[in-house]
Amino acid sequence: MKTYKGFLIDLDGTMYRGTEPIPEAIDFVKKLEEKGYPYLFVTNNSTKTPDQVADVLVKMGVPATTEHIYTTSMASASVITEEKQKARVLMVGEEGLRQSLLDYGHQIVEADPDYVVMGLDREITYDKLARATLAVRNGATFIATNGDRALPTEGGLMPGAGSLISVVTTSTGIKPTFIGKPESIMIEQALERIGVRKEEALMIGDNYDTDILAGIRANVDSLMVLTGVTEEKHLNDVDEKPTYVIQSLAEWEIN
């Protein structure tokens, strides 16, 4: 088996299920830490700050610091920075998005923005949707943290970021640039962050449609774990298979 030098790891369904940790995954990350391999948790959750995400992991016994977290909010803010420093950004999202935009030096505005960035916002209002719609119609660059249509919760599948974003797309006819998995851009940014080349990296996740496809699109080998949403039989229906499929990370040997 090939030796990988850096690891991108999904969170929900891979490290934990809801609030329940997955012990095999935690042991796996502990081994990466012991052996000194770089790893980064790559999440489509735009609502939490990296500190908040790291806190959750630390409480589960995962060796994680803020530096180990890469969210779609950070990736979105970073994509904007590459195009324009200190951009005027109208955001629809939660604390994680707000924090990332400010961390990257952008200015959060209510009108006349250069960019509209939308993520999951569970305090959505018509006014927020209207402002975003008007700004996109008026020519602001439209960016979406991620396209997830549904958000798994204990109460069932709730509307995901992609569903809220469809309000603006439907009203204006303008599609956003999506940043999160399965887009390759998030993976490319994550690898740059840990300084690992594509050929030496492994993307690990439970969700074929986000984690694995992101790996495939970015030309990064992928490891699918069957601890989350995608069942093995689903792979019969897909053209491009993950590089590896395992029941849990207990099966994966780190060289």
Add this chain to the structure above:
Amino acid sequence: MKTYKGFLIDLDGTMYRGTEPIPEAIDFVKKLEEKGYPYLFVTNNSTKTPDQVADVLVKMGVPATTEHIYTTSMASASVITEEKQKARVLMVGEEGLRQSLLDYGHQIVEADPDYVVMGLDREITYDKLARATLAVRNGATFIATNGDRALPTEGGLMPGAGSLISVVTTSTGIKPTFIGKPESIMIEQALERIGVRKEEALMIGDNYDTDILAGIRANVDSLMVLTGVTEEKHLNDVDEKPTYVIQSLAEWEIN
């Protein structure tokens, strides 16, 4: 010119623009009233009650009573009644929709509905969207008052009912049955209400994509007035033309 015995008339762009009355249209309706022709104002606005709509018209000098108003909320409630009396309905909408559902004898519920009905709701919340999404996913029949993607206001084009509805469609993959113009169902119900046959009716409106298409789909002759959103040149791009096109209703002779 053919003699018509009943008239379906759009409101915004046809009878008024925003808060500004269109005098030629008001004179036209006065003549219909004098000559005893039945007419019904047919509107995709689901947010107002028929009383509220009639009030606006009366203040502009239009001979209108509550009986002259047919809204998508009424049509939606009526469609449900045809399928099921006293249905359990989860609604996302404003006062007009709530009132119509109650008027038609339905029960408004928060969970386990037979039907989910969505219209424009400018007090939209994530919780409302989540309830609607869950209910549709669980098998409730999904009805949309209208599919308008944008809502013209003095502040610009705001998200219309169709844009909000796309949240549920995107999240569940399930499309609603649309009721308002350009669907023929609203026209058919309106004609039944005034007791006029299709061959003897005229649909009058300014919007090709809603009013005129609704007439075409319902096999009802259509009269497009150039007082609202659709410009005459737009007709070069459409396959099916309105039966008549005029600058304003001053040009239309009533026999």
